[in-house]
Amino acid sequence: MTRGFVGKILKVDLTTKNITTEPIEEEVAKKYLGGKGYAVYLLYQYIKQYELKGISPQNIDPLGKENVLIFATGPGTGVPRFPSSGRHHVMALKAPLTGSIGSGNAGGEWGAFLKFSGFDGIVIEGVSDAPVYLALIDGKAEIRDAGELWGKNTMDTTRALMNSVGGKNTSVACIGPAGENLIPMAVIMNDEYRAAGRAGLGAVMGSKRLKAIIVSGDQKVPVAKSEEFRKVADRCLDAIKNNSVTGEGLPTYGTAVLVNVINTAGAFPYKNWQTGIMPDAEDISGETLTKEYLVRKRACWGCTIGCGRISSVKSGPFQILNAEGPEYETIWSLGSACGINGFAAIVKAHHLCNELGLDPISLGSTIAAAMELNEKGYIPEEHLQGWVLEFGNAAVIVEAAWRTAYKIGFGKHLALGSRKLCSLYGHPDFSMAVKGLEMPAYDPRGIKGMGLGYATSNRGGCHLTGYTVAPEIVGIPEKIDPLTTEDKARWVKLFQDFASVINSTVNCQFASFALGAKDYAELLSAVTGWDLSEGEVLKIGERIYNLERVIMSRLGFDGKDDTLPPRLLREPMPEGPAKWHIVDLEKMKREYYTLRGWANGVPTPEKLEELEIEL
Amino acid sequence: MVRARILLFATLRDKYKVGELEVTCDGTVRSLIESADGILGKDFLNRIYDVSQNKVREDLIFAVNGRNMKDMTEEIEIKEGDTVAIFPLIAGG
Numbered sequence: 024m025t026r027g028f029v030g031k032i033l034k035v036d037l038t039t040k041n042i043t044t045e046p047i048e049e050e051v052a053k054k055y056l057g058g059k060g061y062a063v064y065l066l067y068q069y070i071k072q073y074e075l076k077g078i079s080p081q082n083i084d085p086l087g088k089e090n091v092l093i094f095a096t097g098p099g100t101g102v103p104r105f106p107s108s109g110r111h112h113v114m115a116l117k118a119p120l121t122g123s124i125g126s127g128n129a130g131g132e133w134g135a136f137l138k139f140s141g142f143d144g145i146v147i148e149g150v151s152d153a154p155v156y157l158a159l160i161d162g163k164a165e166i167r168d169a170g171e172l173w174g175k176n177t178m179d180t181t182r183a184l185m186n187s188v189g190g191k192n193t194s195v196a197c198i199g200p201a202g203e204n205l206i207p208m209a210v211i212m213n214d215e216y217r218a219a220g221r222a223g224l225g226a227v228m229g230s231k232r233l234k235a236i237i238v239s240g241d242q243k244v245p246v247a248k249s250e251e252f253r254k255v256a257d258r259c260l261d262a263i264k265n266n267s268v269t270g271e272g273l274p275t276y277g278t279a280v281l282v283n284v285i286n287t288a289g290a291f292p293y294k295n296w297q298t299g300i301m302p303d304a305e306d307i308s309g310e311t312l313t314k315e316y317l318v319r320k321r322a323c324w325g326c327t328i329g330c331g332r333i334s335s336v337k338s339g340p341f342q343i344l345n346a347e348g349p350e351y352e353t354i355w356s357l358g359s360a361c362g363i364n365g366f367a368a369i370v371k372a373h374h375l376c377n378e379l380g381l382d383p384i385s386l387g388s389t390i391a392a393a394m395e396l397n398e399k400g401y402i403p404e405e406h407l408q409g410w411v412l413e414f415g416n417a418a419v420i421v422e423a424a425w426r427t428a429y430k431i432g433f434g435k436h437l438a439l440g441s442r443k444l445c446s447l448y449g450h451p452d453f454s455m456a457v458k459g460l461e462m463p464a465y466d467p468r469g470i471k472g473m474g475l476g477y478a479t480s481n482r483g484g485c486h487l488t489g490y491t492v493a494p495e496i497v498g499i500p501e502k503i504d505p506l507t508t509e510d511k512a513r514w515v516k517l518f519q520d521f522a523s524v525i526n527s528t529v530n531c532q533f534a535s536f537a538l539g540a541k542d543y544a545e546l547l548s549a550v551t552g553w554d555l556s557e558g559e560v561l562k563i564g565e566r567i568y569n570l571e572r573v574i575m576s577r578l579g580f581d582g583k584d585d586t587l588p589p590r591l592l593r594e595p596m597p598e599g600p601a602k603w604h605i606v607d608l609e610k611m612k613r614e615y616y617t618l619r620g621w622a623n624g625v626p627t628p629e630k631l632e633e634l635e636i637e638l
Numbered sequence: 639m640v641r642a643r644i645l646l647f648a649t650l651r652d653k654y655k656v657g658e659l660e661v662t663c664d665g666t667v668r669s670l671i672e673s674a675d676g677i678l679g680k681d682f683l684n685r686i687y688d689v690s691q692n693k694v695r696e697d698l699i700f701a702v703n704g705r706n707m708k709d710m711t712e713e714i715e716i717k718e719g720d721t722v723a724i725f726p727l728i729a730g731g
Contacts, residue, residue: 267697267727271649278730283647287723289704310651330730351730490731497699497729502708536729600704 025049026247027098027550028057033142033164035157037231038088038149042164047143053553054635057097057143059126060527060567062114065093065146066124067570067638069116070577081579085117085125085223086205086230088150094137094196094236095144098550099528101135101325102244104256105546106263106538107531109135109324111219117578118222118482119207120385120440121459124574125224126482128526130323130331131214133194133238140192140240147231156197156235160188162242169234173203176378177212184237197235198225199380201428205229206438208385208427216331216347216377217323222460222483225380247552255545259538260327266537268499273330273533274320278351279309281464288496288505289599290469291355294362294414295391296455296590299466300599306364307354316370318345328533334370341367341421346374349383352486355464356387361394362414368421375424388461389441390423392453393433401448408432452589457484458580467591469601470495472503472511475611478585479515479624481571487532489518499536506600508607512615520564527567566634569619569626573638582624585612640665640718644674647725650685654678665716667694667707686724699725 024030028047035042047057055064069091070080083089093114099105111134115125137145141162154169172180177199184195194214201209202225209225210218220227246252263269272280285291286304293301305311312334321331336343349357349369353376357369376383390412396402397412410433412419426434436444441454441461455462460483467474476489486492491514495505503514521540525532528543541557548555555563586592587608595603616622620630631638639662651657661673668687671694675683687694694700700707701723702714716722 268729272726272728273730275652276648276728280648280728281730283723284699284725284728287645287701287704287725288706305657310647310657487731492731493729496706497727498706498708499727499729502706504709505706506709532731600701 024245025052026245026552027102028052028143029138029141029242029244031142033145033159035145035147035166036149037147037151037155037233040166042166052098054563055567056524056527056547056563058095058100058112058527058529059114059523060563061144062093062095062112063567063571063574066091066114066116067574070574080116080577083117085115085119085122085227090227090230091116092147092224092227092231093144095529096134096138097527097529098547099530101138102246102550103325104253104260105325105530105550106256106259106534107323107326107328108529109326110529110531111137112526112529113211113219113224115224115227118224119226120222121483123222123458123483123578123580124481124571125220125222125227127210127220127224128529129213129217129219130326130531131194131217132324133196133213133217134529135324136192136194136240137238138244139242140238141242145236147233150230151232154232154234156184156233156237158188159236159238161240172234174200176200177380178215178378180235181215184235188237188239190239192241193237193239195235195237198228199378199428201379201381202226202229204428204430206381206428206430207440208382208389208438209380210382212377212380218377218382221382221385221485246550248549252546252549255549259542259546263327263534263537268497268536269328269533273328276309276313277320277330277332279312279332279349279354281351282308282354283310284496285465288469289596289601290466290505291359292464292466293359295360295395295453296466297395298597299469299601301359303364304359307358307366307369311366316366321347323531326531328531330533336367336370339367341371343371343374346370347377349373352463353383353387356384357420360387360391361420363417363420365417368417372420372424375421379424379428381424381428384463385440385461386423386427386437387420388455389437389444390420392441392445392455393437395453396445396448396450401450406433406436455588455590457587458584460484462486465492466596466601467587467606468596468604469599470505471508471606471611472505472514474587474591474606474608475511475515475615476518478587478608478612479615481568481575488522489515490522490532491515491518493536500539506604508611511611512618515615516618519568520561523564523567524560527563562634566636569630569634570636572621572626573631573636576625580624582616585624639663640716642670642716642720642722644670645721645723647723648728649726650724654680654682663716667714667716668692670716670722697727699727
């Protein structure tokens with residue numbers, strides 16, 4: 024029995040309604056851990072199978088029966104005292120918005136409770152003929168009819184299922200109308216307020232007619248060396264408590280605290296990235312959120328940081344009593360990106376996104392692109408059906424949430440995502456996305472390492488894959504200059520490899536503001552009984568990142584796709600500390616590919632051999 | 639003497655109850671902070687400045703016109719109209 028795991032992966036074929044289980048293979052777990060790593064390994068096995076059957080992965084329809092959806096936990100998930108380990112990772116062979124590998128991560132309780140229900144992960148194949156949900160209760164799994172749930176928002180779906188199952192350690196992951204309507208920006212919500220699956224994993228779930236997964240149980244996760252684990256975990260929890268970011272900033276202000284920091288650095292994209300400074304950023308800052316809208320903070324299962332927010336808007340047209348968040352990237356996308364300084368509208372629109380199961384980052388960024396298209400006269404008036412789609416119009420973002428989820432009026436155009444929307448209107452350059460996934464809230468002209476990170480992130484324009492904001496702006500673990508390109512390749516690679524470890528453990532990336540790879544090696548060693556060094560743990564991360572790259576190359580991606588929108592490569596930042604800067608991407612990319620051992624963005628055979636990746 | 643603006647954020651704003659203040663100083667970072675200490679009290683100088691090392695404390699983001707002090711190689715000179723933004727170490731994602 025592999026410690027840290029409960030030992031079973033559930034395999035569900037929704038076409039045949041066949042359910043089987045497979046054991047966790049210790050040899051795979053040793054090379055890839057759990058969570059994202061194990062899921063990447065499994066997805067690669069599907070690539071091989073499909074190729075043997077003569078099915079080209081490039082031809083797979085992300086909304087078709089060949090796509091595979093995986094929910095995965097890792098050896099840290101659900102282990103009491105393992106720092107911030109109430110998380111799970113979700114992957115798909117192909118994501119609808121990008122055509123690249125689908126990957127997402129969420130907090131809350133669902134990940135821990137999946138393990139308690141008796142399963143480390145769930146692999147979902149095929150397409151159901153009618154809406155269904157999965158029930159994983161005390162070690163048993165069933166496919167049940169979801170006819171009564173189809174059409175419901177994520178809150179009604181969650182509450183209906185929680186009431187019907189009840190019990191301790193029960194949690195629901197589900198899609199809302201956005202996923203059911205196959206919007207490529209749909210996400211999978213869990214515990215009502217947590218989300219996974221940028222680039223449309225909610226639509227993948229919707230295409231399979233899988234409405235929800237409810238988990239419940241009491242199984243304990245085995246730990247190999249309890250005494251040692253306790254010592255290491257306590258030391259790590261102390262480090263988290265005494266760290267300025269995890270012990271003070273995040274608990275007090277949530278991630279919204281970043282607004283003023285990034286704006287001061289001149290890297291807070293405003294009005295669809297036309298500049299990096301928002302004049303009234305203070306109005307939508309963490310300080311303002313805390314003072315005027317915060318009800319209380321909220322923590323995920325097993326988390327001592329507690330960055331979650333519950334906010335309320337007490338009066339006015341955007342009134343809402345209890346809303347989760349909003350997070351920094353959402354405040355940016357529905358706020359600054361759209362030129363909006365109205366916090367009330369942002370809180371409300373974000374709440375709607377949660378209800379509908381929609382990614383607010385992609386939604387906001389797509390609205391912003393549409394606002395710029397409209398400002399420059401590229402959208403025929405009749406398409407807007409009377410909508411005043413202008414920067415600064417706060418009501419737009421609230422309406423856009425439901426219009427997009429239901430593809431009503433101009434919402435059907437927004438629902439395409441910014442890449443297709445901007446192409447439709449003849450100006451693809453206004454889409455601020457990489458591989459089709461809209462980049463969040465950090466302008467790489469002011470934070471150069473993030474430019475390389477966005478360009479080379481496997482799932483597309485993702486800020487978390489290689490979050491070099493930490494060293495470049497905050498100075499964790501050490502301060503590097505955000506306006507230079509020197510050495511950024513090394514930092515981006517390190518952060519990407521480390522993030523792969525975190526997403527395979529699975530615990531929260533925020534723990535890594537206080538903990539390093541050495542801490543993870545010690546925590547994982549104590550839980551699993553393996554003897555992992557810091558170097559070995561980072562090698563596992565590198566292996567995971569490389570195998571994911573191999574999958575991407577089979578999906579048709581290579582170095583030409585590791586790029587940035589023309590605005591960032593050619594339009595100098597017009598003002599602020601980063602004035603005149605563009606992103607000199609090619610230079611960083613060359614260095615990065617050399618460090619990675621890739622040729623044109625694809626791992627070389629030598630690299631694969633070095634990492635012991637067997638294709 | 640020059641006039642400069644100091645902006646405080648997050649827990650610093652909470653503690654000193656001020657988001658923005660204008661100070662007069664001789665152009666050095668130390669005199670800027672001493673000047674603010676005179677207005678804010680509560681040991682502001684020691685919170686921001688390591689007097690024994692004669693430099694700004696490591697556990698802060700100290701930015702002059704948006705540029706983090708730690709990225710600047712030359713000695714910093716505060717000029718007329720400069721904006722100094724001070725944050726505790728905060729991050730997110």
